[in-house]
Amino acid sequence: MSRTVLAVLNRPSNSAAPRDPAAPLFSFADPLRPQLNVQDLGVTRGDGIFESISVVRGIPHALEAHLARFTHSAEVLELPAPDLATWRQAIRAVVERLDPVAEGFVRAVLTRGVEGDARPTGWVFASVSTDHSVARTRGVRVVLLDRGLRHDVGRTSPWLLSGAKTLSYAVNRAALREAARRNADDVLFVSSDGFVLEGPTSSLIYLRDGQLRTPATESGILEGTTQGDAFQWARQRGLGTGFELLTPIELGHTDAAWLVSSGRLAVPIRVLDGRPHPVRADMTADLNGYLLTREASVG
Amino acid sequence: MSRTVLAVLNRPSNSAAPRDPAAPLFSFADPLRPQLNVQDLGVTRGDGIFESISVVRGIPHALEAHLARFTHSAEVLELPAPDLATWRQAIRAVVERLDPVAEGFVRAVLTRGVEGDARPTGWVFASVSTDHSVARTRGVRVVLLDRGLRHDVGRTSPWLLSGAKTLSYAVNRAALREAARRNADDVLFVSSDGFVLEGPTSSLIYLRDGQLRTPATESGILEGTTQGDAFQWARQRGLGTGFELLTPIELGHTDAAWLVSSGRLAVPIRVLDGRPHPVRADMTADLNGYLLTREASVG
Numbered sequence: 001m002s003r004t005v006l007a008v009l010n011r012p013s014n015s016a017a018p019r020d021p022a023a024p025l026f027s028f029a030d031p032l033r034p035q036l037n038v039q040d041l042g043v044t045r046g047d048g049i050f051e052s053i054s055v056v057r058g059i060p061h062a063l064e065a066h067l068a069r070f071t072h073s074a075e076v077l078e079l080p081a082p083d084l085a086t087w088r089q090a091i092r093a094v095v096e097r098l099d100p101v102a103e104g105f106v107r108a109v110l111t112r113g114v115e116g117d118a119r120p121t122g123w124v125f126a127s128v129s130t131d132h133s134v135a136r137t138r139g140v141r142v143v144l145l146d147r148g149l150r151h152d153v154g155r156t157s158p159w160l161l162s163g164a165k166t167l168s169y170a171v172n173r174a175a176l177r178e179a180a181r182r183n184a185d186d187v188l189f190v191s192s193d194g195f196v197l198e199g200p201t202s203s204l205i206y207l208r209d210g211q212l213r214t215p216a217t218e219s220g221i222l223e224g225t226t227q228g229d230a231f232q233w234a235r236q237r238g239l240g241t242g243f244e245l246l247t248p249i250e251l252g253h254t255d256a257a258w259l260v261s262s263g264r265l266a267v268p269i270r271v272l273d274g275r276p277h278p279v280r281a282d283m284t285a286d287l288n289g290y291l292l293t294r295e296a297s298v299g
Numbered sequence: 300m301s302r303t304v305l306a307v308l309n310r311p312s313n314s315a316a317p318r319d320p321a322a323p324l325f326s327f328a329d330p331l332r333p334q335l336n337v338q339d340l341g342v343t344r345g346d347g348i349f350e351s352i353s354v355v356r357g358i359p360h361a362l363e364a365h366l367a368r369f370t371h372s373a374e375v376l377e378l379p380a381p382d383l384a385t386w387r388q389a390i391r392a393v394v395e396r397l398d399p400v401a402e403g404f405v406r407a408v409l410t411r412g413v414e415g416d417a418r419p420t421g422w423v424f425a426s427v428s429t430d431h432s433v434a435r436t437r438g439v440r441v442v443l444l445d446r447g448l449r450h451d452v453g454r455t456s457p458w459l460l461s462g463a464k465t466l467s468y469a470v471n472r473a474a475l476r477e478a479a480r481r482n483a484d485d486v487l488f489v490s491s492d493g494f495v496l497e498g499p500t501s502s503l504i505y506l507r508d509g510q511l512r513t514p515a516t517e518s519g520i521l522e523g524t525t526q527g528d529a530f531q532w533a534r535q536r537g538l539g540t541g542f543e544l545l546t547p548i549e550l551g552h553t554d555a556a557w558l559v560s561s562g563r564l565a566v567p568i569r570v571l572d573g574r575p576h577p578v579r580a581d582m583t584a585d586l587n588g589y590l591l592t593r594e595a596s597v598g
Contacts, residue, residue: 006337034333034335035333036337040335043466044468046465077469077473078476109342111342146452159470159476168467169345170346171458172344173411177377192448192491
């Protein structure tokens with residue numbers, strides 16, 4: 001048992017050659033020691049994909065939804081398709097070795113591999129999570145920032161990769177620094193044609209006209225796995241759900257809004273561009289209780 | 300002497316703690332063995348910067364211009380400023396160990412380091428170059444692709460990082476795959492408001508109205524070091540130079556156009572979106588001769 005666990009995959013994809021034909025499917029490795037080549041395109045070009053999966057009391061949550069999105073991201077980047085049986089096995093093995101903490105996470109990463117080598121690199125890293133309880137109960141201050149791209153750019157210009165979870169996340173990190181400069185905790189991106197998109201590492205859900213809704217995902221926004229679970233929660237509670245194009249002004253008039261993501265779960269937006277936003281503490285607690293105890297897919 | 304050389308910096312920045320207080324400024328390491336932690340933000344978030352510097356007969360070209368842009372990229376990403384004296388020394392040491400080939404390159408990389416560690420990671424990798432002589436003489440087929448962003452987004456939305464050479468280059472790689480699908484060799488990006496920007500790994504220069512010109516760089520396009528050298532060449536030959544906003548139609552009517560970059564130097568555009576484009580073989584040869592023999596800055 002350990003606070004961080006790492007497994008390196010020997011054959012992350014069936015359609016590419018294994019790193020070592022004689023080696024097992026994956027091997028545990030020391031996460032504190034170097035494991036990556038400096039010529040790996042994952043680092044030299046951010047050329048790879050990832051998923052972050054929450055682990056609650058030893059169970060990886062929404063594993064199949066994450067693996068489905070992992071496969072989708074690989075398609076968008078034209079990476080060799082991940083061998084899901086191997087990834088599933090590696091993720092479960094890594095989680096088993098993790099300290100039996102209340103909340104942890106797994107990060108699965110697939111890169112195009114070392115330049116010129118034609119073999120992808122894959123690993124699964126697990127760690128205990130930081131404590132998100134303050135954000136979940138107190139909420140976060142959010143600023144809207146221009147994402148520079150039209151909302152439908154995923155359809156019109158697929159090479160901009162807006163529908164994939166890639167390792168090229170420098171813009172997301174820069175946006176969070178800009179938020180801090182503006183005395184806020186997090187960001188919602190707005191498209192160049194004026195629609196609210198998503199956060200740098202989260203989806204947006206909100207209460208409007210008595211429904212739980214999220215910005216329309218056909219528009220090249222990453223499909224949120226936690227957002228999907230929140231919609232299930234809503235339907236169980238008799239709330240309708242919906243997708244729509246939403247403007248900043250409309251967002252300002254919603255009855256409540258949350259940023260949702262695998263690790264932090266649902267955090268209420270309590271301030272939006274410096275203005276107080278309504279928070280529904282009762283719903284937030286109920287939703288996070290649901291997200292923490294939802295049944296894990298068993299694949 | 301070797302075909303690939305790697306030096307890992309112990310203290311890539313003066314303002315951050317060294318990795319090991321007792322160690323020298325940099326150490327040579329085996330580039331074929333793993334040197335990076337899987338939790339390095341350079342790979343998990345593409346959160347870092349780089350420069351590619353050409354090495355001709357043992358001399359790193361335009362070193363000071365590259366180091367200046369490296370510093371600028373660090374500023375844009377709010378990374379601790381690189382300690383240029385150390386980088387200069389490491390680059391020269393790595394180049395000295397490289398096989399005495401006609402053309403090689405050095406890649407300098409600075410990342411935000413391992414998550415939670417607050418110490419940046421830096422390394423210098425050198426290798427012999429692939430042979431670019433065919434592209435330089437025959438030219439390349441280029442397609443125009445939408446970059447999705449306005450030409451002035453670097454000024455209006457600096458968190459989109461359009462003025463920095465970051466490790467988040469997945470979009471550039473995807474654009475090159477799209478070019479291959481369109482039976483082309485390379486890409487020129489076009490802004491959402493209709494101006495020609497740059498290539499995924501090159502700048503554009505072109506001959507228009509008897510001047511050598513490039514798209515205006517105040518607009519958030521990376522300032523090209525090789526473009527700067529090409530302008531010096533032009534002035535030595537009595538050609539005027541200039542910056543301007545250029546539309547695709549205008550590009551189609553230029554008298555010649557080249558993609559320029561440190562390693563490949565100037566390659567003439569011989570086909571633009573499927574239409575033949577005029578090539579000036581004499582000027583290309585003269586320009587590449589100049590770029591290959593230009594004096595290296597000695598810092």
